[in-house]
Amino acid sequence: MLSDAVFNALLVLPIGLMSVAFLFVSIRGLVTRRPIAVAARLFVWLFVVAVASMSVALISL
Amino acid sequence: MTVAQIALFVILIVVCWRTMQGYVVLGVTEGAFKQGLLASLDELGVAYKESLGGLALDELGDVLQVSVQGWVGSAQLKMKTPANRGDLERVVAVLKQRLAEVPGRASLFIPVMYGVMGLLLMAIGVYIALDL
Numbered sequence: 001m002l003s004d005a006v007f008n009a010l011l012v013l014p015i016g017l018m019s020v021a022f023l024f025v026s027i028r029g030l031v032t033r034r035p036i037a038v039a040a041r042l043f044v045w046l047f048v049v050a051v052a053s054m055s056v057a058l059i060s061l
Numbered sequence: 062m063t064v065a066q067i068a069l070f071v072i073l074i075v076v077c078w079r080t081m082q083g084y085v086v087l088g089v090t091e092g093a094f095k096q097g098l099l100a101s102l103d104e105l106g107v108a109y110k111e112s113l114g115g116l117a118l119d120e121l122g123d124v125l126q127v128s129v130q131g132w133v134g135s136a137q138l139k140m141k142t143p144a145n146r147g148d149l150e151r152v153v154a155v156l157k158q159r160l161a162e163v164p165g166r167a168s169l170f171i172p173v174m175y176g177v178m179g180l181l182l183m184a185i186g187v188y189i190a191l192d193l
Contacts, residue, residue: 004192008189008190008192011189012186015185015189016182016183016186018182019179019180020179021179022176022178022182023176023179023180023183025087025172026172026173026176026179027172029087029167029172029175030172030173032167033167033169034088034160035086035087035089035094035160035168036086036088037084037085037086037153037156037157037160038085038087039084039085040083040084040085041081043081044074044077044078044081047073047077051074052070055066055070058066059063059066059067
């Protein structure tokens with residue numbers, strides 16, 4: 001059983017990470033009007049962090 | 062139940078790992094992507110033949126697999142043979158220059174949608190962090 005603070009942190013971490021990633025792509029695209037090419041594995045690592053963090057939090061319920 | 066959840070998460074990660082290979086281009090129109098990619102191969106002196114699902118690179122004995130979703134403005138590139146990843150990186154390095162040469166030809170669907178999603182996620186994160 002996790003404390004509320006740790007539980008919230010495990011949820012906020014991936015949400016914050018994804019939010020920053022989405023906003024980065026968005027602002028860059030809107031400002032430069034140029035496409036962005038990134039290694040697809042970056043998305044996988046983002047997904048792994050999100051899934052791992054959220055799963056620890058949810059399984060602890 | 063916990064085991065099922067962990068198994069589901071592991072399967073999702075494995076599927077994601079298998080699916081997301083190579084490079085992803087976001088915010089690109091189909092025309093700009095095709096033009097940029099073919100110009101990149103020409104610049105590198107790589108002969109290609111267009112085939113279903115990609116470009117056959119006979120010199121390398123490999124296929125540059127291309128997937129374009131023009132309606133959302135994204136594309137994915139990968140070599141059929143993972144060992145030729147270095148060649149893919151050379152192509153992508155030139156492709157990035159080609160795509161940057163002509164601003165204003167990007168698809169704005171992904172930037173707008175990602176902006177909305179990013180703001181909503183940020184609102185949710187703040188809501189949780191402040192324990193509202």
